[in-house]
Amino acid sequence: MKVKVSREKKILLATLTINFILAVLATKIFSDGYPLGMDTFSHLPKTLYLSTHGFTQWFFDWYCGFPYLISYAPLAYILTYSLSIFNINPLLSYKLTETIFLMLTPIVFYKLVKTLGFSGEKAAYATLFFTVFPSTIQNPIIFGRFTNIVSYPFFILTLIFVFKTLNCKRSRWKNLFFASIFFGLTVLTHHFSAYILLLTMAILFLTLIQEKTIQTKILTVIAKFFGIAFLGCVFSGFWLLPFYLYREYWVLTYTKENFLLLVSITLFVLMVVLVGITVKKLFKPKNFNSLFVSVWMIIFIVLGSGLLPLKYFLPLGGEVDFLRFQLYLAIPSTILLVNLKNYSFGRLGKKLSLQQKLDKPKIWILVFLILNVLTVGILFQVFPVVLAEEVYPEDPPPQLIQYIKGEKGWGRILPIDCPFWVYILPYQTGKPLVDGWYPQGCILPTLKSITKKTINHYSKEEALKNLIANSKTYGIKWVIVGNHSKLYLFNNSTFKKVLKVSRFTVYKNSLNITYIETNPKTKVKFWQKGDSILIAFKTNNNKTRVLVREAYFPGWFAYEKSEKINVQKDGNGFICFNVYGVGEHRIRLTFNPYKKILGDSFPCII
Template identity: 25%
Template sequence: MKKAYFVLLLLLSIFIYLPLITAPSPPALPVDGNGHLFKIHKLMEDGWKPWIEDWYAGFPFFRFYPPASYLLGAFFGKILRSDILGYSFTLVLTSFIGAWSMFFLLRRLGLGLGAYVGPVIYLLFPSKLFVVYVEANFPRANAINLAPLFVLAVLLLSERHIRTVVFSSLAISAILLTHHSILIPLLVLTLALYGERLVKMGTIENAFKLTALTMLLVAFWYVPFFFERAWVDFWDIYGTHLFKAYSVPPSDLLRPEFLLGLAVFSLSILVLKRRGLRELILAAIFIYLSFGYYSPTPWLHSLLLLRIIPPYRWLDLLAYIVAVAGAKAVDVTSKKVLLVAPLTVTLVISLLFLPTIPRLPDDYLALAEWLGEQPGVDWRFIVDAPCEFSWPSYLPALTGKTVFNGWYHEGNPAREGEEKLWYFLSIGDPTLTYYLRAYAVRFVIEGDCGLVSEDFLRSLEYVPVVEFGRYRVYEANVSFVQPVRVLLIGRYWELPFDYAYLPKLPNELSGVDAIIYAGMPTEEEVKRLEEFAREGGTVIWAPEADGEAFGAEVEVGPVGNLSSSVYDVSLFAPFQYADGPWFGPLFENVTPLVRAGNLTLIGFRDYGRGRVYFLGGNLIFHSLYWNSSYELSIIEGLLSIRQISLNYSILFRSDGRFYLLVDVNETSMVRISEAYYPHWHISSGDKPLKVMRDDRTGLMLVTLESGCHRVSGEFRDPFEKLRLYSGLAWLFLSLYAFPETKKRRVRVRFTPGR
């Protein structure tokens, strides 16, 4: 009977994913789907490269997203020669393993017929299918599928045999490498339902062994994940705008997939009564936590462990709780047919929600074909505000070109710059042009959901070149290597011209014409800036408080009574803040350009062949606060930027590697349109170059002397060898564990009502 039952579970696992198995290629998956599908495709085509060029301005592949689902998907995809089939059969396998695990778990807990019913409920649970077919979160769906395996592995810790501990470590490691955010909810669920079974000396001792083995198995991913956690932005969900976005409004629980699950759960609890109290309380807690922002106590999510979990993830384990409750209800009732029948009918109804997966539309495929025919590898394209969510992130698989859209922003090293690009695009701000060109975006593609007009794009020198159905393509000349002539140091301001931002003054100041220093420099920095000015550079000092530097004294006071023989002071914005006067730094002992009473608002002092300008009144902030184009033009006009000649050609560019031929007519700082990350090594010939990060765009900066340079860049991942060590651990521990676990039958007693 068991063999027939396992065949049934396998057939059900295949049946619920038939829409994906039979989907055309390339499929038009909902929401997240095509983003996840691309990762499988990339692994199939190129293997696991630590750095890929396909998304954003370069991307550390799988550095911050567990890889197990994709590796398995690529394995199946290679065999079946299809990324969507690899995607589908990964879901089939994890569903079957999860159902198999639940069966053995329930049997070892002492259930009879219920052990056969629980896995079926789990397989067909409506909200679990919602994750697959509506959200299309591929790794999350696999982690939910495998949740029973985690519980089974933890309960097996009560066994004394070391092989069982090894099996448990393999199982738990597989889940941790599928989706890390499910770990804390799984631990809460396991301890709440089965905690008393784990309080044994043998269990505690085995837990230490399991922890050691698991760390060995997952080290290849978790070690770099934790060491480089500063480069990812999900450690504090509560403290970001994502907290509200990731919270579940209570009204969402009225959707059909939740109501169907609630019907199954309610029927089970009515039968179990007090014996289902633990499941009922746990389900209520998980649902309440999922409300997050919408709950009466959102501050709960500011606690240490809760703050890193998106609130909606607490709903992931409702399928497990309902399945266990349903299995126990079947076992305790004498009218099993009367209970199994409505359970079956309710769950079969959920299958009616299985969708049809269409092919990507013809105009989209025609666009992809055209993009793939465009020459060069030194440019990117961007799809503006796509209605299709993650479709653009799959375009590199169809075009062989790189797209600035991606589908995992938290792992994008240039995320701050990317977000500013999208912001300026959404409001039609001309500052957008400096970001499009920094990221070498040659084509802007507008569709039905595009945010900007053709006139706006033309004003940025993007001209229409071709149209495919709903999609219009605009093109501009861009450069993968760009000279940088201005540095902003200290406090960051978003100014409408091209510059690179560094929080601290670099040791080497050659290769730029001007430096804007926002804040109070140290004495050592003042000496270096004065030397920079003596050699012909321009320094703009914009202090924010009292002090003294460059021979000038700074005094903070109200700004007013302006006069100037150089600028039209009537064009300055009002020096008012709210209902009061505007306060800011003013100078003494400088040559004035704009006076404010007896003090100086804008002045200068000459140093050798250069000049230091003094910018008072918090004028940068004032110009942005009032959106004063006149004041901004004054600031830009002080910079004295020279035009230089820079020519380049790309000899080679692929994942984590590029070779450029760059010719500059004088020493210059250049921006390379590749996201900065600590493991990039760049050299000119045999000479290593110091690599800095432009914190405005997140791209790389190097300084090149006058002449022709053969510039090479290579991404060297110091953690890559960990894959080999963890791989050997997986091999040897699997060979050690599985032969024995097939022979042993581990029993865990079940106490009714616990």
């Protein structure tokens, strides 16, 4: 006897199969290669660092050091690290985490569509559309946005419980609590996703208060939205508080101009209200959910177009990449496509039978497949170098890794025009970079002022000349050059060519590069362990000035035995302090940002 399988289950099975294939392709889970996508070389080095150094707050490998678990939301890295604890290879841990969350996202999305009141079959079609939507596929395959991938299910789960909080009379407090929890998890996974989630909730709120039936309960609605946001921030407060307190280090357009903030909020509110009025008048949605989904979609199309100066239309919008809106546009767009019967297309639409013609799932699947093929074709035609260097780079030459790994002594690497694999070199060679994948975490003023992107791909050669000329200041011992046209930068410099592999030339500094320098000079030994730097030296002077070529950040403390030493930063932004007394000294430098925050807040206790 044949068992009949419903259309809904067939669609879901097809969706999950497609999604699994995409996950396998994106993560390369069955091979030794790096996962696809340019952002992989931002996130993978951090998880590899955790697996090597344990749970630490300070990242020694990039930018002369930075507090990576403060400047970046930590949860995705912690989840990956938790897998590596069970003796799972750290690269495989990363791939497993990405695969699991890629597989979870369509399942959670299906639940969202069902929560909005759609039938199982329509929810299944929406999930299929969502899976093959161009920005959904591009996210892991081209961009490799690991933290976005991990945060996506939390983002959608927050919306599920927000809708339940608004619509379900039973268990409202329970739903509000879960909405807050998942919002907090979104914050802890990817703060930009949490920001976009707040904007989505604001669109929902602004659309909701335009409904006459809800205006009598406006205070209750406001309380629910603010309650979810507030509790979510409380749950994620252990990370959000230091991130906020030290925001001037990584929020590049940080400003105290309240006027710009007021303008952006006003323009955003006006935009949402005007779109809501226009949608009501032109398309006459039959219910509130249909109205909200269409307003949400139009707003995200506008914000994701790249045509608007976001700093004037969104609070702190200058920090937000418009491509993120294209990613989350997949949610309202695909829901709308299975809900076309709830909109009016006017007389012309009725005459042309637009509703009947557009309400055909097979057509939309074909459209999305064509768009994906066209996108891939355009990328390979227009950006072949970007794809080869940043998205799908080959492995670094083994000879290059072996040479740098075999070099004795401390020193940093300066990359110039190298593929993105260069950001994993510290893990492979044990030698840190003076650069990093993106300057969000960079806190050294001179490096941060050079570029808004990476030093590696910086086009202005004056800045590179300055770094080469001041190599001793930044601890640069090796330079890897991937572009022959820039070899002239080393004429009359202290760097000598030591290796040529393929198109890569390695230069080594003839100067004596030191991590720690004392004045008066003396022999110094040091060890880096976890969040600490242990320093030992012997001096015949009553006062010794110690310079550590590690970026200063609030939270660095120095101790000799149990005595605290005052830590400062020098003119270049490095750690420095004075030690008093003749003889042997053993100094322990420790990074503890939470102790700094508590000490400033409760000086009598700490």
